[in-house]
Amino acid sequence: SNKETLLSVDDIEVFYGETQALFGVSLDVYEGELVTMIGGNGAGKTTTLRTISGLLSPRVGSITFKGDGIAGEGPDEIVKLGISQAPEGRMLFSGLTVEENLYAGAYHRSDEAAVEEDLEMVYDYFPQLPDLLDHNAEDLSGGQQQMLTIGRALMSDPDLLLMDEPSLGLAPQLVQTIGGIVEDLRDDGQTILLVEQNAELALDISDRGYVVQTGEVVASGPTEELRDTDAVRSAYFGQ
Numbered sequence: 001s002n003k004e005t006l007l008s009v010d011d012i013e014v015f016y017g018e019t020q021a022l023f024g025v026s027l028d029v030y031e032g033e034l035v036t037m038i039g040g041n042g043a044g045k046t047t048t049l050r051t052i053s054g055l056l057s058p059r060v061g062s063i064t065f066k067g068d069g070i071a072g073e074g075p076d077e078i079v080k081l082g083i084s085q086a087p088e089g090r091m092l093f094s095g096l097t098v099e100e101n102l103y104a105g106a107y108h109r110s111d112e113a114a115v116e117e118d119l120e121m122v123y124d125y126f127p128q129l130p131d132l133l134d135h136n137a138e139d140l141s142g143g144q145q146q147m148l149t150i151g152r153a154l155m156s157d158p159d160l161l162l163m164d165e166p167s168l169g170l171a172p173q174l175v176q177t178i179g180g181i182v183e184d185l186r187d188d189g190q191t192i193l194l195v196e197q198n199a200e201l202a203l204d205i206s207d208r209g210y211v212v213q214t215g216e217v218v219a220s221g222p223t224e225e226l227r228d229t230d231a232v233r234s235a236y237f238g239q
């Protein structure tokens, strides 16, 4: 097929001070794909996302988005370029209402009509949110906070949505609901890079995947093939 490459991460090495967290991670995301990065605690998933979104800089390697090098750009610039992150642990603005959090996601946009349209789109994905608009974000349930986190990220109208563990801490039924919404987003054309410890969920819903272990990619491919690799079987399915 002739899918366009939206994001290329090429052999990045990332450090926290003297501690190396990524040892040459490479991955590609094509337009319209739902791509997952799976791996255990401390494998480097969050570090990869934080480097793509400009919160960290790679010491080595490059990141290309829509054909331009973006490594070293700051987080505000990255959002303007079209990448937005729904972070792990929700990271909502807790002093703000649900509605204020959603508008905060669109802070850099000036086309008010388009912002209102996207707000309606977010309400379509998350029908609970319109009834919660004047609630303080910190008073929401875990599942509602997760919905708001994703909704806020969508309000920047991203070409690429980065999602960090949207299933974390949610009851099993809610995990399925969120998984279904992530699939719906992809089906509606949203390109997504999804980081998950819940490999079963991630492999179920994603088109392709990368398995990371201690800061390196150890397996990659279409999810139906990845499921049968030794790396995934031994790490996640106890076989």
Ligand code: ATP
Pocket: 016, 019, 020, 021, 039, 040, 041, 042, 043, 044, 045, 046, 047, 048, 197
């Ligand atoms: P988790 O699911 O636990 O978030 P992860 O795959 O996202 O795991 P990272 O958070 O990216 O893993 O961590 C990768 C490595 O970097 C780990 O060894 C971790 O201890 C280290 N690390 C992460 N954040 C920091 C930090 N702020 N300072 C120092 N080391 C860090």
